[in-house]
Amino acid sequence: MSCRRILVTTLAIAALLAGAAPAAAERLVASLTNHHVMITSNYTGVELVLFGSVERDAAGAARSGSYDIVATVIGPRESLRTRRKQRVLGIWVNTAARTFVDPPSYLAVLANRPLDAITSADNRRKLQLGIADTPLPEEINNDIGEVSNDPFRAALVRLMRERGLYSEEANAVTFLTPTLFRASISLPAQVPIGNYTVDVKLFADGNLIAHTDSAFEIVKVGFEQFVVDAARDHGLLYGLATALMALLTGWIASIAFRRD
């Protein structure tokens, strides 16, 4: 191995270390209680627990302030239309609509204290931290972009919050010890199925010092999945089978209740 190559490798490692985190003194480890959420016929929502710990070396141990954790859970992305009603000839009609291109269908931002107390506005924007700083691009005249102060965006966020699909909680992460934390992710009943990512960021003194990610999947299983597959892939057969079911039900009832 030539001297030159060693030098290049060393430089590369140094660059990596410098780029990865301002101070690579801490390592973040996190895991979920469950990586597969099964939707069965009695599914009414579920709660997942995220566990994690901050592993620090000598340099980290010297840190004076406490740690902050922000975990962002993002569900599968699906395009949405937000529509606004207006009164036309006395009745309320959808008159205006915006298409949002692939916004998260589920977004939960969990932290141990308010985001503005954890890091600066500048950092939040740069790291896309929190619902307000999550980009939700819209279709504008065949183009895709962000619209600032958009009432449609505000309505989308509000409606998603009402359905429990978007949330930002400043007290969802609890530190059990100064380095061990847990957070619960609540998935409502009407949660979309698909792949979810969990991004965990560690802050100290307002700076991002480590991050890690995890993922889980929400799947329909058994009978539920069978019905969905059948309805989507074999629409006609599914329709005929349902018709047969209707006939049978009607016929059985007329036999069972025959009184003459």
Place this chain on the structure above:
Amino acid sequence: MQIYLPIADIPVNVFLVLAMGLAVGFISGMFGVGGGFLMTPLLIFIGVQPAVAVASVTTHVAASSFSGAIAYWRRRAIDVTLALTLLAGGIVGSAGGVALFTWLRALDQLDLMIGLSYVTLLSVVGVLMVGESARAIIRRRQGKPVELRRPGSHAWFHGLPLKLRFKRSKVYVSAIPVLAIGFIIGFLGAVMGVGGGFLLVPMLIYLMRVPTATVIGTSMVLTFLTMVSAMVLHAATNHLVDAVLALILMVGGVIGAQFGAHAGQRIRGEWLRLLLGLLVLAVGMRFAFQLVLRPDDLYSIRLIGGAP
């Protein structure tokens, strides 16, 4: 007990849905209507997307009208020729309705269209029925004969060609208005998720002068056949029929319908029509208020690409 609906993508209480099926089934058996005009709004009210509600209710109406039709068949109160002629128009109408449904959904105007059709139809039909049955009740009170059958009063469409003899109903009319009525019923059924019995019964009685004795049974047969075709078309094109929801609804529906049919036989025809008219009118008013009053939230969201 909660159960997760695979197509509607929401959990619902089984007993609540079963009770809704029973209640609507009772009414449908009593009046000889499918009950879709009550069931669809109820489902929307408990949180099912309007599109899934319309598509799934067709199944429920098919089952309850089938069990009703069997009961009427045993009493020989069905005019098969009339039902089949209506059906020919009905199938074409269903296909047109499903196409319009798909198109309106893409334009964000499906909910409005469902609302508007409910208001218009239910108000008009409701007012007509209440008016007519009230007059009949007053006539009976005054001791006059109730059934005012005027053999000489022929509307223009009675003179159309292609005359058919509908033996069991004892009428001899052109097939063209019968086909047209079938088309309208099939079309509305697919767009509104209603069997159209509440429209068909008065149309057959007042326009075609079919005697009440065969109207209800025949209407049940037609309702059943158009609903099955609308449901299969919805399943094949929009993939929105929730079989689990449909099953719960229809189990409640068919049981309710049996009790309703027995209750209906103990009430006089004109009172039955008055009650049905009032019910139809009430549902129409409910939709009218919803359209006219300022909604709680001016904004709404819809997934693009439809339900999974």
